[in-house]
Amino acid sequence: MTTATPDVRRLVLVTGPAGAGRASAIRALEDLGYEAIDNMPLRLIPALLENPIPDKPVALGIDPRNRDFSVASVMDTLGRISAVQGLVPELLYLDCRTDVLLNRFSETRRRHPLAEADRVEAGIQRELELLAPLKSCADILIDTSDLNVHQLRAEVEHWFSKGDHSQLAVSVQSFSYKRGLPRAVDMVFDCRFLRNPFWEPSLRASTGQDTAVRDYIRTDPRAKEFETKLADMMFWLLPAYLAEGKSHLSVALGCTGGQHRSVAMAETLGAALADAGWQVSIRHRELDRHKRKEA
The missing domain is CATH 3.40.50.300 (P-loop containing nucleotide triphosphate hydrolases)
Structure with a gap:
C-alpha cells in the first residue's frame, strides 16, 4: 500500500x-x-x-x-x-x-x-x-x-489520523487462544510457555497490567530473554517494513486466558517500541470484553 x-x-x-x-x-x-x-x-x-x-x-x-x-x-x-x-x-x-x-x-x-x-x-x-x-x-x-x-x-x-504518514503505526494486542486467533494481524507470538500466574491464588484475579503479575512472570528465567529478543526482532523488522512502504503493522501475543502472560508481554513490548519512538497502540481483547460485560 x-x-x-x-x-x-x-x-x-x-x-x-x-x-x-x-x-x-x-x-x-x-x-x-x-x-x-x-x-x-x-x-x-x-x-x-x-x-x-x-x-x-x-x-x-x-x-x-x-x-x-x-x-x-x-x-x-x-x-x-x-x-x-x-x-x-x-x-x-x-x-x-x-x-x-x-x-x-x-x-x-x-x-x-x-x-x-x-x-x-x-x-x-x-x-x-x-x-x-x-x-x-x-x-x-x-x-x-x-x-x-x-x-x-x-x-x-x-x-x-492525519499525522506523519511517513511513520509506521504499530498495533500490539493480547488475546486468549481459547477464543481463537485475532483477525487481520501480521504477526502472532505464543506466550504460553511462560510461568502462568493463574496458578498463584493471590494473582488469579489480577491481570498482566499489574506489577505483581509482571514480577511473577519474570521469575521464569526465560521471560527476560523473550522480552529482549522479541523487542530486538521488532527493532530490526520495523525499519524494513517502513522502507518497503508499509504504514500499518499489527502484532498479537497470546496465552491461554488472555489475562496474564500475553497482557504483560504486550504491555512490555508496546512500552519498548514507544520508548524507541514508534507510534504504538495497545489493546487487550479479553480484558476489553470483560469490561463490557461488567458495564
Whole structure:
C-alpha cells in the first residue's frame, strides 16, 4: 500500500456487512477532517474524480445494498482512483462475526437489507459471501466483533489520523487462544510457555497490567530473554517494513486466558517500541470484553 505524503490525498472506500459499524467509521473519519460521504453510489465516483482534487482526504461509504454494487465495480473504482495523480486509494473493510451481527440486529429489531422476510441470519450469510473477495484484498481490516462504538472510533483514529504518514503505526494486542486467533494481524507470538500466574491464588484475579503479575512472570528465567529478543526482532523488522512502504503493522501475543502472560508481554513490548519512538497502540481483547460485560 502506498504511503500518503503532503502532496498526495488519501481516498478511503469504507465497506463491510450491515451492522459492522460502517456509519460509525464514516463519522469518525469526518471528525478527523476527511470529506466524508456515506452510501455513495459507485456510478457517481468517476464524476467526483473529474473535479479538482480536494485539499483534504476523502472517505466514501460503499453500501452493498446499492443497485450498482458489485465486487467488480468496486475493484474497477479502486483502479480508476489509482490512475488519478495525487490520490492514494485505500479499502477499509469493517468485519464482524456472524453471531455478533445477528445479536446486533436482534437488539435493534432492524430488518437485514438482504434478508427475505424475517430470516436475518440468511441475509447476513448472503452479504458476507458477497463481500468475501473485498475482505481478502482490503488494505485495512478492522474486526468490530469485540468493539464498542468508542473503541471503533479509536481504531479508526489510529489508522487514519492525519499525522506523519511517513511513520509506521504499530498495533500490539493480547488475546486468549481459547477464543481463537485475532483477525487481520501480521504477526502472532505464543506466550504460553511462560510461568502462568493463574496458578498463584493471590494473582488469579489480577491481570498482566499489574506489577505483581509482571514480577511473577519474570521469575521464569526465560521471560527476560523473550522480552529482549522479541523487542530486538521488532527493532530490526520495523525499519524494513517502513522502507518497503508499509504504514500499518499489527502484532498479537497470546496465552491461554488472555489475562496474564500475553497482557504483560504486550504491555512490555508496546512500552519498548514507544520508548524507541514508534507510534504504538495497545489493546487487550479479553480484558476489553470483560469490561463490557461488567458495564
